[in-house]
Amino acid sequence: MKRYLVLENGNVYEGEAMGACGSVISEIVFTTAMTAYLETLTDPSYKGQAVVQTFPLIGNYGIITSDMESSKINVSGYIVREVCDLPSNFRCETDLDTFLKEQGIPGLKGIDTRALTKCLRESGTMNGAICDRPDEFSLDEIKAYKIKDPVEEVTTPEETIVSPEGEVKFKVAMFDFGIKSNIARELAKRSCEVHLLPADTGAAKVMELAPDGIFLSNGPGDPEDNTKAIETMKVLKDSGIPIMGICLGHQILALAHGFKTSKLKYGHRGANHPVKNLETGRVYITSQNHGYQVESNSIDTNIAKEYFVNVNDGTNEGIKYLDKPAYSVQFHPEACGGPKDTEFLFDNFISMMENKEEK
Incomplete structure (x- = not known):
């Protein structure tokens, strides 16, 4: 199933859906960490933000709940280049896609995260919508989003x-x-x-x-x-x-x-x-x-x-x-x-x- 990221500047990135169904508008930010994706997902500092992972392969050691930094996912959405569907680790309890679905967090995979990161780095952090149709939200709606009382x-x-x-x-x-x-x-x-x-x-x-x-x-x-x-x-x-x-x-x-x-x-x-x-x-x-x-x-x-x-x-x-x-x-x-x-x-x-x- 196709899913899109639409930035407030009009840029559209087409990829594949992962995680939960649904759409979300949030602030789009990137992290350069090569590991600790579970800690990133559960870090309360990301409340109201969708996170882009610059490292190209995410999910290879699965989900280990004892490593979580809070009791639940706090990001609004999750954007990656490639997801590992068959994680390998003796502590692994489930895979990333299943975890996102269980927590109700929509994700997007298969886009050019390098191009997206360069856009955010050059233009600055901006709002975006993760959605099933590129015309689901107007640019005015996306621009108007603000993180309230996180x-x-x-x-x-x-x-x-x-x-x-x-x-x-x-x-x-x-x-x-x-x-x-x-x-x-x-x-x-x-x-x-x-x-x-x-x-x-x-x-x-x-x-x-x-x-x-x-x-x-x-x-x-x-x-x-x-x-x-x-x-x-x-x-x-x-x-x-x-x-x-x-x-x-x-x-x-x-x-x-x-x-x-x-x-x-x-x-x-x-x-x-x-x-x-x-x-x-x-x-x-x-x-x-x-x-x-x-x-x-x-x-x-x-x-x-x-x-x-x-x-x-x-x-x-x-x-x-x-x-x-x-x-x-x-x-x-x-x-x-x-x-x-x-x-x-x-x-x-x-x-x-x-x-x-x-x-």
Whole structure:
């Protein structure tokens, strides 16, 4: 069965249907990761977006539910060059096409994903429709699509606790803006009891928990839309409690300090983005998934300094605060399935909590 991708600029790509029946309009983005397609599908940061995989063959090791980053698929649609219908892996539970059907996610295969990626790279991220007829939606309908309240859709509805297997040494209040499960696992491995909190949790509730640390997770959408969380962090940032943020959490913490964010032309999505530690000069390879940046020239150097920068385009990748125990990064140090180069940042967060206890 034929299926089409129609971009808001009028470009039409004809391919074959995969996944569930139905049509969807969403923001079209691409990721350059060569593996971890299951983690991509289930990453809440992709809410409201259809993902294009630049790697040409997807699905070769099937679906392994224990590797999922959330309880369900979060992408709106999925676009690939070629799908492996006969996956081979001792952990495989089902194939990609069946998984997409079960989760109600329409997909498209057999198109020139290289040409599509070049279009998105040169023209910038744009909306598109995955549909059974190229005239199913007007270009005005496609252009009008906006991602609405994605954090509200992916955040935990109530406080949830992730406990370590052994002794609890630290209590961490985690704002869930669309957390990838491995973030909580990395902290639990380091003897943290993680309290996952709804995104709209107020400062008073956090202080009632008396946490040793505060963590701001990744998540989808425009950081400026999270007005409640920004106001909450304006209070908590001066609490003296150690704070760490990742991705959207990085941006929200920056906005709470009065810095600015803006949308990137086509974002950073993949597992091979080089970032430079400005304190040491060392370059790390990182996993990334974001469409917005903290503007480097908006950072008040009296209270903060750039911690990491992107080697490819010079954009900000991390901030360290000078007047408080807090830092944040734009990339994903918890990356699954990798790279693991920057996992030490979790250890740094633990050290901040230890230092606070000693004082």
